[in-house]
Amino acid sequence: MRAIQQVEFGGPEVLKLVELPVPEPAEGEVLVRVSRAGVNFADTHQREDQYVARQSLPLTPGSEVAGVREDTGQRVVALCGHGGYAEYALAPADRVFPIPEGLDDGTALALLLQGLTAWHLYRTCARIADGESVLVVSGAGGVGSLAVQLARPMGAGRVIATASSEEKRALCLSLGADAAIDGDPDGLRDRLLEANEGREVDVVLEMAGGPVFDVALRAMADMGRLVVYGISSREQNEVRTGRLLKRSQSIVGFWLFHYLERTEHLATPLAELFALAASGQVRAVVGETYGLSEARRAQEDLAARRTRGKLLLDPSR
Template identity: 50%
Template structure:
């Protein structure tokens, strides 16, 4: 079968289409014929060595797929090696996907949707009427966070994005206005995956008892040490978030995901489908993602040319 593999750490150039044997499910596992594989920023960290031990090379990346089981069920699944025509998933972790929900939107709701849901509900503990600033508001997580903030009762939603077109997308999704630092009014909640300069601006822009939730470092800039005394003077907090350990908690997956499915099918939530690439063009997909030239959910399609 066709898969995308890297044999050494590096940039997108190390991603190579290869022919490999089909995986064999073990006890409690099922084989999934991949309809589409999601591309996440975290995948680029696997490729450059930030997430993986060298002993795990060679490696097929990809953590999520939509596909069909051998008995015909259409499912959404967390997997270990999703950039392939076939993947193995735990039976207990499969989520059946309605036929009317296309693969790109379903994939957007798994990693990005659950991240946005937990950022607002679990990490920030958003209260009705509070103001929310969303960084990278046209991206996979950001575009959903803008909408969910509104759905969860935020009073004002401000969107930070890297280009005017991305700002317009965020406004179309429900943001009240673009975020410009310094903010005209301090914010109760700020969601940041960029780090670097944006993190510094955000920290100084929190209202009393505001929460800055950090869930990534797309800028790759080194974080300055946080002075607890400064947090005290700001009367604010910084909250770290990572989806992987969160999903190990009871009720962290099924309930939120079912709510996201329902909101989407009701038309109240619009996952943004980004560009789609043939599986063999995974390198191009990573290049575009890293260059911030994509919006919404990026997917790879086995069988596409």
Template identity: 50%
Template sequence: MRAIQVTQFGGPEVLVPTELDPPVVGPGELLVEVSAAGVNFADTHRTDGSYRGGVTLPFVPGVEIVGRAYGRRVLSTLFETSGGYAEYAAAPAHRAVDVPDEVDDGSALALLIQGLTAWHLLKSSARLRPGETVVVNAAAGGVGSLAVQLAKHFGAGQVVATASTGDKRDIARQLGADVAINNNPDGYAERVLAATDGRGADVVLDSAGGATMLAGLESLAPFGRLVNYGNASREGRPSVDPSALAQRNLSVAGFWLVPAMDLPGGYVEPLAELLALTAAKKLSPQVGAEYPLEEARRAHEDLLARRSTGKLILKP
């Protein structure tokens, strides 16, 4: 079968097309004929060797797939095995969820990691309450674009989107954001305060880390919560002084999807909810560029260079 294999850690240049034998499925696994594989920032971290949890060489990247298995059209994560950048993949049966006919491959893939992340950020980590103000950083990206919509669906009183360009801010407004502002750390807190009539945000969702995360912290209202779920800026990890948090009763949380999926009600149920909302056209996953499997390197380059919006997919 055709596949992308990584034999040494590095940048997009280490994503090499190759021919491999199809995987041999074991007990509790499904052999899935992959119709599309998702591309994520986490894939770039696996490729360069920086991913939390580690990766053993050589490996086939890709942890989210949609395809056919024994007559079913299924969506599945491959966190335990990786292997999605290929024509066939072995998927854990307990991770395979049926996809409604009304949901296309790209939309389904956008819901798997990005959608589940957005759901858990708002429900499990931030514990969003109706009427609260939510700031969503990188609001035109995979997680951000869904978080904007879900925050509204879950009853947020105001959603403030941040993004780096006017076009991306326009996308966020079209998805339901009440206000869209520049995400540059310089002046970030002031822009959030201006957008919220000086009150600040109850919740900030941040995937950039570094200076942007610290600026988000400054923009919180009393008892506000910041949830960080990445370090896309590749800046050093910022330190947070607990005594400074106490002055306004602020909270900072970190989120990683992998352990959250193993919690009771943490995977199948929210994913089924997201698929149903999409099938009913109440949720609009943003699908970006589509690449042939052999152009996985270009997909990673575009993702890292911030040349993309929405979900990037590879098509075997």
């Protein structure tokens, strides 16, 4: 089968298109014939072995796929962990979910890893209360575009998003944000307070790290919660505990893969996400589909912030 493999860690140039044997499923595993593979920012960290979990070589990237079960012929999405950038992928049987009729592969994939992340940011981590204001950093991205839309169904009041261009800010507004502002750290706190009608924000969903994290924390209200689910800037932050104590603020870290061992953390929220999509309350923003041979370009475009929404790979080209 055609697959992307790397035998060393490094830049996008280590991603090579190769021929590999079709994997054989072990007991409790499902073999999926891949129609689309999801591309995520975490893939760029894994490529350099700078991800939350240490990686091993050789590595076929790709943590999620949509396709057809080889044993039943059922259309599914699957969390495979690794191996998704290929024509066939293995996944644990309890991490394989049927795609509802009428839902396309791109939408189903967007609602899988990124949709589940957005759901847990609100429900599990921030535990948002009715009417609270929300700041979604990078609201035009894969997780961000879904988090903007989920804010209202989750009970949020005012919703503010950051984005790096006028086009992306217009997208955030079309998805339901009350305000969309430039995410550049310079002057961000003032823009955020103005967008929130002079008030500090209650909940922050943050995936950049570095200066953006520091500014967002300074713009957060008493008893506010800042949820960290990424470090796209690759800049770590330090926090003074006295500040958290004085303002009763919380900082919560989230990594979806800690939640994979309990089915209720996956199946129940995913069913809710599929229902919201079917009712039109949530629209997955599906970005460009690249050929498998273009995996390098896909990661380069993602890292350079030239993309929006969910990026896909098509293993047939």
